[in-house]
Amino acid sequence: MPVLRQPGVVLSDHVIQVPLDHDDPAGEQISVYAREAVAAGREADKLPWLLFLQGGPGGRSPRPLGRDSWLVRALDDYRVLLLDQRGTGRSTPANRQTLALRGTPQAQADYLSHFRSDAIVRDAEVFRRHLIGRKLLGRGGDRNGDGRWSLLGQSFGGFCVLTYLSRFPEAIKEAFVTGGLAGLRTGPEDVYRAAYPRVARKNDGHYARYPQDVEAARRIAGHLREKRVELPDGGVLSAEAFQALGLMLGAGTGSHTLHYLLEDAWVTGAAGPELSDGFLAGVRAELSFDSGPLFALLHESIYGQRSVSPEGTRWAAQRVRPEFPGFDVDRSLADGAPVHFTGEMIYPWMFETDPALRPLREAAEILAERKDWPDLYDPARLASNEVPVVAAVYHDDMYVDTADSLATARTVRGLRTWVTDEWEHDGLRVSGGQVLDRLIRMARGEV
Known part of the structure; x- marks a missing residue:
């Protein structure tokens, strides 16, 4: 596994193969890439994992320039996995060049129908089992030994967190959301x-x-x-x-x-x-x-x-x-x-x-x-949620409706919000770790 050292951080590559359609595991396979980031000097520590789900849809994960942005705070406590969601970055790409290989527009659309949050979280589950579903030998691993990991979802990544909580809550230790609480029943x-x-x-x-x-x-x-x-x-x-x-x-x-x-x-x-x-x-x-x-x-x-x-x-x-x-x-x-x-x-x-x-x-x-998009959220399951969830809701967020976000927060059992007008939608990226630090302290009961 290639290792890259930057100031304050050590980066490693991970690539897995997943089904294009998780309901057809024997069918076509695609690659999904993720970059592991850990604080320099702590490579061998048994740190808990934090999966980062990028905004978008269709956005690749951040490319670190050393221990920068919100990684300044995250790497104090976590081993971070920066996921290139399917179709983006170093995962099997989906663009005008590669989609041309699919042939007809109908074939292209059928292929693209497998690139929403429901498929993304199933990819993440394959990654979780690959990394920590079993004991790692000699490095990494989960501090509590239970195979769960933490989630951080920015914008559309927060939508993915809600899908993850609807599908695989047993895999999640805690979840942080920044500007990404979708309306569960909003058309x-x-x-x-x-x-x-x-x-x-x-x-x-x-x-x-x-x-x-x-x-x-x-x-x-x-x-x-x-x-x-x-x-x-x-x-x-x-x-x-x-x-x-x-x-x-x-x-x-x-x-x-x-x-x-x-x-x-x-x-x-x-x-x-x-x-x-x-x-x-x-x-x-x-x-x-x-x-x-x-x-x-x-x-x-x-x-x-x-x-x-x-x-x-x-x-x-x-x-x-x-x-x-x-x-x-x-x-x-x-x-x-x-x-x-x-x-x-x-x-x-x-x-x-x-x-x-x-x-x-x-x-x-x-x-x-298309008229038959599968549902992405399970409101009943979210209403009985037991995973600690904390969310930054930005006052008058231009991209995600604040009223929808707060309605969803009331629906997800145990979800705590921090409503702020100190930051705009990009607060996680530009706050130098302050937004993430606030959410971590909320999850720990410190604020």
Whole structure:
């Protein structure tokens, strides 16, 4: 097993083979990769394991740069497993290049249907049994000797924690969730009916902080309505694509980053004012799904449960959007109103404007029309939960509805919440371990 040493941390690779469909264990196999992180000098200690479930869907695990971010705190007490969820990172990839090998759009969609949280937690269970379901020889192991491990779920990773608690509670010693308590019985339309007003409030906050951006955004959107503009990768920057930069607004520094992007938008070229190469490169970096196509392909499916939404997801964000006319760019331009940026929404036109998604347009349509998504959560089992669970709920989180999070917290027996407006959705990553430390102390009864 390769070992990499960085300042304060020792990193090791693990790869397992799992069934594409866990209900067909003799069928096609895929690889799932995870990186083990342990504090330098403690490699041989019998530390308890902490599995990290990344946000997304479709996000690879963090790539440590030494003992950084929340690992500063986690490695005091745990041996951490950073899981590249199936289809991401160094696990068997799922993108336009590899999915082309599947052939038809229907075959691609059938393959992708196995990449939600229910499959991810079953992969994790294979990993748990591989690492600590039996005694390890000479290193690692579980301090209590009972084969359980702890979970840390960020955003979508928290959704995975709820699925894990619904399926394999006996495998979990304790669980920490940051910004990721899903509504157990919330359908996709309700998700977006709650999301658009939250995003509107983030827009209001941004424009109050940077009032000059009102005219800057209107000028850019108006230009994009009049002219076809391509990004450096050949993608199309439409006015609606420009609005999608609002995904940034839910992060702690997102408003500032958006402002600096807008202020560098224009240069004077041979034909007069035009959008600068630097601006277009920055926009491309924010909008392209080339490094995470599963986010676009599966995002609405994470809300699909046959007992909640038997009609399927059917591009819920697009269908609900007309209920919120403040996001109509043409109306805003005509009325002299601020152009509202959108948030964590996936729209069908993205599969036309983004080169990384264009070949997957038909597969995405099939997934959007699917009506038999299995349920992801077991409310009855969660109501009788015995696993200690603590969760950071961010006040007015742009990505995950606070009301849904608190309703779920009341449903999961024994779950304790810390509601805070000190951090935004990315608090786990940017707080230097403070968010995780608070949750650990809560789980231990220290606060």
